[in-house]
Amino acid sequence: xxxxxxxxxxxxxxxxxxxxxxxxxxxxxxxxxxxxxxxxxxxxxxxxxxxxxxxxxxxxxxxxxxxxxxxxxxxxxxxxxxxxxxxxxxxxxxxxxxxxxxxxxxxxxxxxxxxxxxxxxxxxxxxxxxxxxxxxxxxxxxxxxxxxxxxxxxxxxxxxxxxxxxxxxxxxxxxxxxxxxxxxxxxxxxxxxxxxxxxxxxxxxxxxxxxxxxxxxxxxxxxxxxxxxxxxxxxxxxxxxxxxxxxxxxxxxxxxxxxxxxxxxxxxxxxxxxxxxxxxxxxxxx
Amino acid sequence: xxxxxxxxxxxxxxxxxxxxxxxxxxxxxxxxxxxxxxxxxxxxxxxxxxxxxxxxxxxxxxxxxxxxxxxxxxxxxxxxxxxxxxxxxxxxxxxxxxxxxxxxxxxxxxxxxxxxxxxxxxxxxxxxxxxxxxxxxxxxxxxxxxxxxxxxxxxxxxxxxxxxxxxxxxxxxxxxxxxxxxxxxxxxxxxxxxxxxxxxxxxxxxxxxxxxxxxxxxxxxxxxxxxxxxxxxxxxxxxxxxxxxxxxxxxxxxxxxxxxxxxxxx
Amino acid sequence: xxxxxxxxxxxxxxxxxxxxxxxxxxxxxxxxxxxxxxxxxxxxxxxxxxxxxxxxxxxxxxxxxxxxxxxxxxxxxxxxxxxxxxxxxxxxxxxxxxxxxxxxxxxxxxxxxxxxxxxxxxxxxxxxxxxxxxxxxxxxxxxxxxxxxxxxxxxxxxxxxxxxxxxxxxxxxxxxxxxxxxxxxxxxxxxxxxxxxxxxxxxxxxxxxxxxxxxxxxxxxxxxxxxxxxxxxxxxxxxxxxxxxxxxxxxxxxxxxxxxxxxxxxxxxxxxxxxxxxxxxxxxxxxxxxxxxxxxxxxxxxxxxxxxxxxxxxxxxxxxxxxxxxxxxxxxxxxxxxxxxxxxxxxxxxxx
Numbered sequence: 075x076x077x078x079x080x081x082x083x084x085x086x087x088x089x090x091x092x093x094x095x096x097x098x099x100x101x102x103x104x105x106x107x108x109x110x111x112x113x114x115x116x117x118x119x120x121x122x123x124x125x126x127x128x129x130x131x132x133x134x135x136x137x138x139x140x141x142x143x144x145x146x147x148x149x150x151x152x153x154x155x156x157x158x159x160x161x162x163x164x165x166x167x168x169x170x171x172x173x174x175x176x177x178x179x180x181x182x183x184x185x186x187x188x189x190x191x192x193x194x195x196x197x198x199x200x201x202x203x204x205x206x207x208x209x210x211x212x213x214x215x216x217x218x219x220x221x222x223x224x225x226x227x228x229x230x231x232x233x234x235x236x237x238x239x240x241x242x243x244x245x246x247x248x249x250x251x252x253x254x255x256x257x258x259x260x261x262x263x264x265x266x267x268x269x270x271x272x273x274x275x276x277x278x279x280x281x282x283x284x285x286x287x288x289x290x291x292x293x294x295x296x297x298x299x300x301x302x303x304x305x306x307x308x309x310x311x312x313x314x315x316x317x318x319x320x321x322x323x324x325x326x327x328x329x330x331x332x333x334x335x336x337x338x339x340x341x342x343x344x345x346x347x348x349x350x351x352x353x354x355x356x357x358x359x360x
Numbered sequence: 361x362x363x364x365x366x367x368x369x370x371x372x373x374x375x376x377x378x379x380x381x382x383x384x385x386x387x388x389x390x391x392x393x394x395x396x397x398x399x400x401x402x403x404x405x406x407x408x409x410x411x412x413x414x415x416x417x418x419x420x421x422x423x424x425x426x427x428x429x430x431x432x433x434x435x436x437x438x439x440x441x442x443x444x445x446x447x448x449x450x451x452x453x454x455x456x457x458x459x460x461x462x463x464x465x466x467x468x469x470x471x472x473x474x475x476x477x478x479x480x481x482x483x484x485x486x487x488x489x490x491x492x493x494x495x496x497x498x499x500x501x502x503x504x505x506x507x508x509x510x511x512x513x514x515x516x517x518x519x520x521x522x523x524x525x526x527x528x529x530x531x532x533x534x535x536x537x538x539x540x541x542x543x544x545x546x547x548x549x550x551x552x553x554x555x556x557x558x559x560x561x562x563x564x565x566x567x568x569x570x571x572x573x574x575x576x577x578x579x580x581x582x583x584x585x586x587x588x589x590x591x592x593x594x595x596x597x598x599x600x601x602x603x604x605x606x607x608x609x610x611x612x613x614x615x616x617x618x619x620x621x622x623x624x625x626x
Numbered sequence: 627x628x629x630x631x632x633x634x635x636x637x638x639x640x641x642x643x644x645x646x647x648x649x650x651x652x653x654x655x656x657x658x659x660x661x662x663x664x665x666x667x668x669x670x671x672x673x674x675x676x677x678x679x680x681x682x683x684x685x686x687x688x689x690x691x692x693x694x695x696x697x698x699x700x701x702x703x704x705x706x707x708x709x710x711x712x713x714x715x716x717x718x719x720x721x722x723x724x725x726x727x728x729x730x731x732x733x734x735x736x737x738x739x740x741x742x743x744x745x746x747x748x749x750x751x752x753x754x755x756x757x758x759x760x761x762x763x764x765x766x767x768x769x770x771x772x773x774x775x776x777x778x779x780x781x782x783x784x785x786x787x788x789x790x791x792x793x794x795x796x797x798x799x800x801x802x803x804x805x806x807x808x809x810x811x812x813x814x815x816x817x818x819x820x821x822x823x824x825x826x827x828x829x830x831x832x833x834x835x836x837x838x839x840x841x842x843x844x845x846x847x848x849x850x851x852x853x854x855x856x857x858x859x860x861x862x863x864x865x866x867x868x869x870x871x872x873x874x875x876x877x878x879x880x881x882x883x884x885x886x887x888x889x890x891x892x893x894x895x896x897x898x899x900x901x902x903x904x905x906x907x908x909x910x911x912x913x914x915x916x917x918x919x920x921x922x923x924x925x926x927x928x929x930x931x932x933x934x935x936x937x938x939x940x941x942x943x944x945x946x947x948x949x950x951x952x953x954x955x956x957x958x959x960x961x962x963x964x965x966x967x968x969x970x971x972x973x974x975x976x977x978x
Binding site: 088102103187338 | 366369370373374376377378379380381383384387433436437438440441443444447448450452453456459460462463465466467468469470472473474475476477478480481493494496497500554555557558559560561564565568575578579582590591593594597598601602605606608609614615618619620
């Protein structure tokens, strides 16, 4: 019964509704956005249908370029931090008893589900002068008086890593939990130290998974929208902020659509390049 | 790796993850209307305010309505699609599955902008129904992936066993397939529900000025100055998420839902 | 004709043939084993009986009724699957009562039947247990009870014991056979374990890697008179020796002449044939003795496992294995000269 070919309308009945829903509410909106990026801006209203490349030409500004580079840099840096911390962390979790694993996963999921707003709020509070970490350090006698550490680049990076860390762990969890425990054990019996085993066997055999996780986290952090506003200064605003700003506050939908499409093209290109590089390395390796 | 080192590492990560929450929790218990940590005097007045002032009650109601209905719609899309994918292995089922996963993988601002241009075009911009459907599509990935996992976990021999015992295909679905997939449906619903409750950018782009959800409300409140109510909202949200995921972890197979292959071997 | 009849059955999956030219008659009340190496089509044959597959060609009749295209859920058979396929969301009792529930039998009767069946498989008291709380052997019994719930016309088992450890498997084999004898139900068991087939069945159907039926017969018949070299080699162990026919009841291997029990039809002088001799039929003498039906050689290895002794001989490049009881153990050690005696009545000639 399973795995055969569907025959007739009756067999296709269950798939019609999901296909319609996804088609109307995902494919059409996406197409609309593409179309809008070629429309003419109409002050006062959202847009005027038409076809012009002006919106794309308008992207060629120093501001857009700077924001794009900064967005990619921030996402790349935080993805690197998250993966390098998240990989050993996930490895430890997957080697735990099942019950302990479940507790850690519940904690991670709870933090993951937190809205950017809440994380931004909590972070800015933690780094603030009146209620932050510095008060704790003053109380411990490590500092003379409380200081404010937010907004700033470090605060923003910390916030984004906090946002992306649970996601990183969940992306790394499946490949790591499927790693045959006999493999590191084999390395140990062959005389490799635990640290060496971790780097040569665990990291080595999961290089593809690490590249994939890096890419996923990179794209995920590109989407950060509120944190740059809450924890960063205006020069730290990312493309997501710029796009929303154009769409909502400047009422320039065509321009923001063009930005979004260009943004997506650039990130897809980077993803493809990273994947390609990861595969090359593997092919060249032993 | 060295055991002590490992525990230190795990402890530091736990501290970093829970640090902000501890501060927020402390602030929410402040007696005065200023953000102080450690709190000066203990009181629950900010929790009471959250539940009594319409300024906060309306967003709470909006968020709950949207989360409940959008995850229902997401489930209604995901269940038949996952069933079809499992039952018949054809390329267009695969393609639809990929389509169902993409909203979650693209940077959210892009999906959000797509929704915005669509709702503006159809004239439903600013209506709650727009937020509901947008969230349903945005989060359809979660029930889709969990339910597909549920179908995968059904040994084809179980279906055949039911057939040899006299069940026709409708009875097989009612008595075997559906009950076996039900826990995965509940998990998928819960994932979508919690994330919808916390989602900001799509809700903001689609109807941010007219339908105020809790995250939008918190962000707006943040701009006009802090109030400890925000801290109490945060605490409630974290507890709600922990409760829902805790229940899934208690009654469901969380490691498997998240992609572990042989949870029982560990 | 009463019983189960296969008429010229063939089953193809795409271009792969899983079973070809199957003609069988399985009488009522018998325990039948489909025996063969993996990939020989024995499971496919069972699935055709169950109605989980339809043959590409031919008919299946049960008591003269054509069931070739009857859907599985209308056949009223009971089947135990290799993976057992127990319903993980139902309790032991609910699993057993599933086919009764489908047939809308009243609750009281269901309860009574569950109690009877669990008693039959010695699981009384476990009605409300969850499947995950059972041991491998207990799961096995639940699957058997579940398949027997409606008193099926045929009881089908697809390698149900393969997941159990050796000791438990042997226990379950005996138990299953005794259960079948008590109920008198026509049973088909698929297995690749020839010992299992020999233990349990009235009738063995041996299938080969060419996806054909090679021989049908009682276990002893098949053991003593294998129809071809595949069966001789697959069932138990055999010394298979290439030789040439030199007379009505005589073959030649090198310089040695052997008298045999019988020459198959169509074999004439000069035809190359295969001689099959079971190890337990070969006697070993601890000295050299000339004569017919005798090979001389050296003892290459002696395997003494207590309950039996196997002697491996090297007779000028021809390897021979002999098996004896500890009592009849010939007085030889590794490296000794010895003579292997092959009694004519145990020398089976097969066409090569």
